[in-house]
Amino acid sequence: MITLSSDFGWPYPAAMRGVIAARTPARLLDVSHEFPRGDVHTAAFWLREILPWFPPAVHLAVVDPGVGTGRDVLAIDAGEHVLVGPDNGLLWPVARALDRAPSPFRLTSFEAPSETFHGRDVFAPLAAEVHELDGWELPAHDRLARAEAPVDLRFPDPNVCGRRAEGEILVIDVFGNAVTNVDGTFVSDSLGATVAVDGEPVPVRRTYGEVPPGDPVVTVGSHGKVELAVRDGRGANAFGVDVGSPVRLEKE
Amino acid sequence: MITLSSDFGWPYPAAMRGVIAARTPARLLDVSHEFPRGDVHTAAFWLREILPWFPPAVHLAVVDPGVGTGRDVLAIDAGEHVLVGPDNGLLWPVARALDRAPSPFRLTSFEAPSETFHGRDVFAPLAAEVHELDGWELPAHDRLARAEAPVDLRFPDPNVCGRRAEGEILVIDVFGNAVTNVDGTFVSDSLGATVAVDGEPVPVRRTYGEVPPGDPVVTVGSHGKVELAVRDGRGANAFGVDVGSPVRLEKE
């Protein structure tokens, strides 16, 4: 199985599907091609949230604002999964979620017909080739060598001290929910009560449906993080936050 | 075969794909994940129009504004098909289109890692489990029991009296065509003539191409209903209607 992720929208993902289908009969499943254009940070977050739900697979992910600038091409051995994508940090949060000690490899050489579409010309062929390797053993690929210092990307940790947490917004999802980096356990003893968000008390509930339509609510999202939401509305707007905004939570 | 439908946009549908692929080798086909957010009525319409074209399948459909509020989780035996989704009416129009007497079952218990993403945590696993049941026999699932009073949803019938019909707009499609609840047979003797729509005469044609670009036209849509359209334009705007708008048709 090969999964595909990118910020390509349409129609470019289809070229990757074709290139892979021409090289391997592997099953293809799309993750999404709607990742925000060039936003490595947001894509890295979603890959970490989503790919671990898949059975062992080769995961191709391309959000690559540095295409053509000489950044490395990575394949990472992450437990039973392999991740293929650019060396810009994109793959590391999910790599660590999949495996305690992921092993990165880089492509030592490649010829790309284009300088602007490595998704089609470099990454997709590599994903197909890896899928054809026995046991997906990366050292068996003749142009993969250990990567010594790949670009890392880590999401910031919150400061949690007693009943206070200082965190930040990691992403805004399509529903407008603002996902913080504060672990959901922080509010688990506040269910049914309120927590102050930047000084304003907001009800903490298990689910959106427990507040009236249009009301703000603090909940624990499906990713296990504290989330600022509005029932039937966009939490990010109501709370006036964006990706990277600091957020201060204080329990009653 | 398992089909997937939701109002999740991206990237959440991929988590459902992963969860299912981790449990069954069943073929996965997307219907759409672009259903209008939380709009059970519109999604129910499209499921009824689209799913009957598929071969026997387990159809997972999640438009679930009541997630986490205690609404039931349903699996409906509908002839050769099985429908899995929330108990909010979503599944009934298509269930009746697929089978004369659909049999609804509800999940008697479940543990969800999240309270906000039952698509991933409850519905997708159930769809996979049902697909693994011999003959998709729902009573064989140890946590499915007959549902006694599931939430129903029915589209309103029009008032048709002689040469007049009083109906309403059921949905606006992506082309902007306004689909009424009046059966296409009502205008079958008006082809080539006009019908008055809320008092204004509009040509009735087999197809958009038979009027000049920009002109309004009454036609019979692919769903067999009378449709208010504009060639190369958006019928809903031109006719000034929205979902639920009453519409009065009178033949010459």
Add this chain to the structure above:
Amino acid sequence: MITLSSDFGWPYPAAMRGVIAARTPARLLDVSHEFPRGDVHTAAFWLREILPWFPPAVHLAVVDPGVGTGRDVLAIDAGEHVLVGPDNGLLWPVARALDRAPSPFRLTSFEAPSETFHGRDVFAPLAAEVHELDGWELPAHDRLARAEAPVDLRFPDPNVCGRRAEGEILVIDVFGNAVTNVDGTFVSDSLGATVAVDGEPVPVRRTYGEVPPGDPVVTVGSHGKVELAVRDGRGANAFGVDVGSPVRLEKE
């Protein structure tokens, strides 16, 4: 393998998937259903760029503003591929890219339950039927006959004279890059230098990353054509061009 392309957005493509899945176990891969509505020219361009990357397949493509007006229904034998779609020029650029001498066939008769959704009622069933033919031999289909004068569509050739090229914009891609009809080889000796675009000098680079963010750049796109781009921006806006705009290039 059957690929699907259309301008249907959602949810109509799912009806085509269902119709095909009900007739053949063939693998289904989407190209895109986001082609600009009714824009045969743009869709024809992308089909030509994308389909040749696939292994031998039956390619169903429906961008069909003339649905229901009596235009023919085509199946084209194009080397190891077969193309199925409306007779409006859509299929010809890719047909010629796939095969030196494509053979067009037309459907001699069909009954469509609807006059407005031939994608579901005519094209999808035909694609499935063709896929079931031994060797995809079109003459073996009892309702396909040689098409005598199918509608052609050709992209305009540029005027290249010495160091000058007069071309036009063929498409704007989702990144906002304006793709010209001038072959990339025209600027291959200008890499690192500038070329005048409508009189204004613009750097020619292998890739977007070689100019500062926000700066215009002339590059060779993944389709091998000269492309007007802006790093991290929309080239079409910056250069003030749209599809069909003339563009004059002059090398230093």
